[in-house]
Amino acid sequence: LSLVIVTPALAGPYDLGTVAVRAALRVDPRTAAVSVVSDPIPTILQGIPLDIRSLTIAIDRPGFTRNPTSCDPSAVGAEAISPTGSVAALSSRFQLSGCGRLGFEPKLQLALRGATGRSGHPALKATLTFPRKGSFANIQRAQVGLPHSLFLDQGNIGAVCTQARLQSRSCPPASIYGRAKAWTPLLEKPLEGPVYLGVGYGHKLPDLVADLDGQIRILLNGRIDTTRREGLRTTFETVPDAPVSRFVLELKGGKKFGLVENSANLCARPQRAAVAFSAHNGRSLRQLPAIRRRCGKR
Numbered sequence: 001l002s003l004v005i006v007t008p009a010l011a012g013p014y015d016l017g018t019v020a021v022r023a024a025l026r027v028d029p030r031t032a033a034v035s036v037v038s039d040p041i042p043t044i045l046q047g048i049p050l051d052i053r054s055l056t057i058a059i060d061r062p063g064f065t066r067n068p069t070s071c072d073p074s075a076v077g078a079e080a081i082s083p084t085g086s087v088a089a090l091s092s093r094f095q096l097s098g099c100g101r102l103g104f105e106p107k108l109q110l111a112l113r114g115a116t117g118r119s120g121h122p123a124l125k126a127t128l129t130f131p132r133k134g135s136f137a138n139i140q141r142a143q144v145g146l147p148h149s150l151f152l153d154q155g156n157i158g159a160v161c162t163q164a165r166l167q168s169r170s171c172p173p174a175s176i177y178g179r180a181k182a183w184t185p186l187l188e189k190p191l192e193g194p195v196y197l198g199v200g201y202g203h204k205l206p207d208l209v210a211d212l213d214g215q216i217r218i219l220l221n222g223r224i225d226t227t228r229r230e231g232l233r234t235t236f237e238t239v240p241d242a243p244v245s246r247f248v249l250e251l252k253g254g255k256k257f258g259l260v261e262n263s264a265n266l267c268a269r270p271q272r273a274a275v276a277f278s279a280h281n282g283r284s285l286r287q288l289p290a291i292r293r294r295c296g297k298r
Contacts, residue, residue: 001025001215003036005057009045016045029219030277032240043083066186068241070280071139073101099281104286106130108144108275111292114253116266119130121153121258123294128247137279138241145233145274146260147291152205152224152232153261163200166209171196177259178251180210180220184244187215197259199254208234210249232260241280267295 004022009016023038043050059065068074078090107129114122124143132137159174171194178195191212198209201221208222222234251259271291278284 001027001134005038011048014048016048019045025073027216027218027231029217030221030238030240032216032218032242042082054160065291066243067096068218068280069099069102070140070241071096077267091109099137100283102135102279102281102283103131104137104277104279104281104283104285106139106277108273108289109292110144110273110289112260112266112271113294115259116262116293118262120262120266121156121253121255121259122260122262122266123253124251124260126249128244130243130245132245136243137281138243139239139277140241141235141237141276141278143233143235143238143276145148145227145229146231147271147273148231149262149264149266149271150232150260151263152226152259154205156257156259157197157206158195160206161196163198166196166198171211177208177257180212180249181247182212182218182244183246184242186242189214191216191218195251266291266293 001024001155004182005023006022007019007021009066010018013082019042021039021041023036026035026037027033028035038178041052041055073093073095076092076094080090082143109127109129111125111127112122113125114120116122128142159172161171165171175196176194176197176251177193177197181188181192191214193211193213196209196211197206198221199206201207201223203223203225205224208219208224210222211246212220220236221238222236224232224234225230253260271293272288273286273291275289276284
């Protein structure tokens with residue numbers, strides 16, 4: 001993605017046509033922050049030296065930009081680089097108001113498919129949805145704890161992907177343990193891609209990394225750990241402040257590839273997860289959704 005800045009070149013009575021400067025749009029795959037890096041701005045045009053005294057860019061297309069849902073102080077940063085390589089750091093403060101009035105109503109559904117008996121390895125599907133109408137804050141942090149009847153089968157952790165190979169899109173196929181897909185009103189098509197187990201994040205267990213690719217690329221990183229109270233748990237510490245209408249994550253099942261294993265008969269009693277969401281506007285939400293599974297003829 002890029003911008004093309006087309007400027008009429010007028011110098012007194014001289015019309016030198018137009019100057020087109022391309023500016024690359026780079027999206028941080030962790031935070032979704034956008035940075036714009038321009039090609040060199042001409043310093044001479046048809047033999048006439050250019051002395052730029054000011055540079056003004058107005059992005060005013062309706063609906064092109066969208067406010068975040070956080071009211072924390074922030075800034076728009078920039079660097080101006082001279083033809084000789086000198087750098088001037090620039091910054092403009094940015095802060096919104098009224099974020100606390102935004103609602104926060106995400107809903108998570110969890111479903112298991114496959115073996116429900118002890119030592120079975122069911123496939124897991126998580127579906128996150130937001131209301132279609134209204135103004136809502138975006139998720140900043142998400143944590144999902146599974147019941148003690150489900151635990152991580154470390155014997156099925158085979159190949160993992162390093163951060164370097166993840167950045168270069170060269171993860172081994174054996175490090176893929178599922179798929180993920182995200183829909184957002186900001187893009188024409190959903191982002192989707194494989195779910196890896198990745199290492200190099202400083203955690204005891206490999207992290208769960210969803211590689212969402214499409215018009216832009218987002219890497220959603222989840223830390224896996226266990227607690228006495230909640231059992232197996234995954235925490236997504238950093239979620240971009242961008243609207244998502246629907247997100248689906250699926251993990252493989254089966255004795256060879258299933259990461260989740262049953263420690264008891266899942267149909268003996270209801271199964272519930274412990275879910276905690278935090279919003280970019282400071283709100284929080286806790287849920288205990290029932291985990292769907294197929295038991296007998298029901």
